[in-house]
Amino acid sequence: xxxxxxxxxxxxxxxxxxxxxxxxxxxxxxxxxxxxxxxxxxxxxxxxxxxxxxxxxxxxxxxxxxxxxxxxxxxxxxxxxxxxxxxxxxxxxxxxxxxxxxxxxxxxxxxxxxxxxxxxxxxxxxxxxxxxxxxxxx
Amino acid sequence: xxxxxxxxxxxxxxxxxxxxxxxxxxxxxxxxxxxxxxxxxxxxxxxxxxxxxxxxxxxxxxxxxxxxxxxxxxxxxxxxxxxxxxxxxxxxxxxxxxxxxxxxxxxxxxxxxxxxxxxxxxxxxxxxxxxxxxxxxxxxxxxxxxxxxxxxxxxxxxxxxxxxxxxxxxxxxxxxxxxxxxxxxxxxxxxxxxxxxxxxxxxxxxxxxxxxxxxxxxxxxxxxxxxxxxxxxxxxxxxxxxxxxxxxxxxxxxxxxxxxxxxxxxxxxxxxxxxxxxxxxxxxxxxxxxxxxxxxxxxxxxxxxxxxxxxxxxxxxxxxxxxxxxxxxxxxxxxxxxxxxxxxxxxxxxxxxxxxxxxxxxxxxxxxxxxxxxxxxxxxxxxxxxxxxxxxxxxxxxxxxxxxxxxxxxxxxxxxxxxxxxxxxxxxxxxxxx
Numbered sequence: 001x002x003x004x005x006x007x008x009x010x011x012x013x014x015x016x017x018x019x020x021x022x023x024x025x026x027x028x029x030x031x032x033x034x035x036x037x038x039x040x041x042x043x044x045x046x047x048x049x050x051x052x053x054x055x056x057x058x059x060x061x062x063x064x065x066x067x068x069x070x071x072x073x074x075x076x077x078x079x080x081x082x083x084x085x086x087x088x089x090x091x092x093x094x095x096x097x098x099x100x101x102x103x104x105x106x107x108x109x110x111x112x113x114x115x116x117x118x119x120x121x122x123x124x125x126x127x128x129x130x131x132x133x134x135x136x137x138x
Numbered sequence: 139x140x141x142x143x144x145x146x147x148x149x150x151x152x153x154x155x156x157x158x159x160x161x162x163x164x165x166x167x168x169x170x171x172x173x174x175x176x177x178x179x180x181x182x183x184x185x186x187x188x189x190x191x192x193x194x195x196x197x198x199x200x201x202x203x204x205x206x207x208x209x210x211x212x213x214x215x216x217x218x219x220x221x222x223x224x225x226x227x228x229x230x231x232x233x234x235x236x237x238x239x240x241x242x243x244x245x246x247x248x249x250x251x252x253x254x255x256x257x258x259x260x261x262x263x264x265x266x267x268x269x270x271x272x273x274x275x276x277x278x279x280x281x282x283x284x285x286x287x288x289x290x291x292x293x294x295x296x297x298x299x300x301x302x303x304x305x306x307x308x309x310x311x312x313x314x315x316x317x318x319x320x321x322x323x324x325x326x327x328x329x330x331x332x333x334x335x336x337x338x339x340x341x342x343x344x345x346x347x348x349x350x351x352x353x354x355x356x357x358x359x360x361x362x363x364x365x366x367x368x369x370x371x372x373x374x375x376x377x378x379x380x381x382x383x384x385x386x387x388x389x390x391x392x393x394x395x396x397x398x399x400x401x402x403x404x405x406x407x408x409x410x411x412x413x414x415x416x417x418x419x420x421x422x423x424x425x426x427x428x429x430x431x432x433x434x435x436x437x438x439x440x441x442x443x444x445x446x447x448x449x450x451x452x453x454x455x456x457x458x459x460x461x462x463x464x465x466x467x468x469x470x471x472x473x474x475x476x477x478x479x480x481x482x483x484x485x486x487x488x489x490x491x492x493x494x495x496x497x498x499x500x501x502x503x504x505x506x507x508x509x510x511x512x513x514x515x516x517x518x519x520x521x522x523x524x525x526x527x528x529x530x531x532x533x534x535x536x537x538x539x540x541x542x543x544x545x546x547x548x549x550x551x552x553x554x555x556x557x558x559x560x561x562x563x564x565x566x567x568x569x570x571x572x
Contacts, residue, residue, distance in 0.1 A: 042428070046378050073374070
């Protein structure tokens with residue numbers, strides 16, 4: 001059975017939205033790839049290639065290397081090295097992200113506060129008990 | 139520190155600086171290095187603007203001593219010859235090469251011939267980058283070429299065989315056994331005082347099955363290569379950040395000009411004390427090459443400093459710059475002395491009269507350079523260029539018999555200097571004293 005008109009309209013709208021999102025997403029990816037690859041190549045040409053790009057940018061740059069650069073220069077090796085370095089950087093950032101988030105390191109640890117409080121309470125109780133005992137003896 | 143001690147230290151320091159400058163700038167009267175400078179640009183030489191004679195005149199004006207030129211086996215012999223060792227066999231067409239070589243000879247320029255390109259009849263219908271099926275076919279062609287041009291001394295076998303673009307299979311063994319050794323023997327049999335260069339390697343393996351030059355040299359040695367010189371193309375690996383002097387690539391298999399010592403070491407280990415021919419070299423310019431190009435001024439500087447680099451090497455016997463005029467297509471090569479539209483780049487003057495600052499101590503500057511056109515000792519002067527005019531630094535001086543000079547002048551840091559050749563009525567490129 002074909003769905004009711006309202007539900008059908010709703011499903012069609014959803015499908016259209018999904019297609020639009022996929023299209024826009026795909027389009028953005030395709031457009032961004034050569035742009036960042038080109039930036040990688042230009043940084044290499046200036047002798048200033050760092051590891052700040054996404055790994056896909058390095059891969060795309062290597063894929064798009066012109067023949068003379070591929071054959072006669074160290075561009076492929078240099079970009080591969082930068083990509084590895086970028087990968088390492090990303091991994092270390094990921095590992096850092098996996099570590100539980102700590103509280104403000106400058107704050108005093110709660111465990112110590114609790115223990116000190118407990119100690120003070122015990123001391124106060126001991127003092128009170130001693131005072132009561134002393135009053136009775138008088 | 140006492141006044142006397144301070145004075146003593148100052149005197150010693152000045153004496154050391156003076157000695158260093160004297161050592162750096164005293165070469166004009168010393169024995170000249172036998173290194174030849176040249177160019178390679180087959181397309182320009184054969185089909186460039188003007189007539190062949192006008193182009194040869196341009197080379198003479200530049201002071202070019204050697205020109206590398208490729209003789210394409212597949213073009214000279216598009217059909218299988220009846221007698222492959224006979225240069226007058228009807229299958230051979232030497233018309234184009236005859237004209238170029240005759241012209242070079244007339245102008246006193248030594249050709250460096252590169253034999254390259256297998257005809258399809260010699261390798262089972264494959265492309266020109268495939269080895270011939272029989273080593274005898276290439277050997278016979280080399281003999282015929284040698285008989286055709288017996289006055290040509292310098293020959294190289296193939297072009298960048300360490301890259302599959304130029305040779306398949308890309309192995310030193312295939313290169314040595316089917317191309318180099320057979321051609322070496324036949325050229326020596328055809329010409330009395332011939333020198334055959336082997337290797338002719340690209341600076342790196344590239345991708346897609348290439349072999350790095352260090353491995354290639356070792357492989358050629360294992361294959362018992364016969365050669366009189368080792369030829370190589372030390373193009374920079376990172377033109378934006380690499381000068382002819384460095385940075386050096388430690389433990390690399392590649393060989394650029396910055397790693398010239400590695401080439402010398404590997405060649406000496408593999409073949410003994412053979413001369414090194416750098417048969418292609420250059421920096422492309424931006425514009426138009428935005429990725430591989432340096433500025434035209436940097437190109438001029440590198441043309442001059444690479445000349446000093448090889449002059450100081452004990453084994454490099456020739457340095458050939460590629461090319462004369464830029465390719466028009468952006469995907470082509472742009473390391474010319476002229477732009478694609480024929481406009482002169484600063485590298486033109488740097489090629490004709492290179493000038494390099496070697497050292498500086500205070501206001502004393504040691505310079506090295508060469509006046510290339512003509513042979514024999516040449517007069518020259520050095521000029522200080524200032525915003526409000528120019529001044530000659532000293533009187534006229536003379537180069538050594540090969541045109542080289544090493545002098546010391548007085549000029550402050552930041553000064554702009556040029557060398558002037560009165561016989562050419564021409565200036566070299568401008569350098570900045572650092």
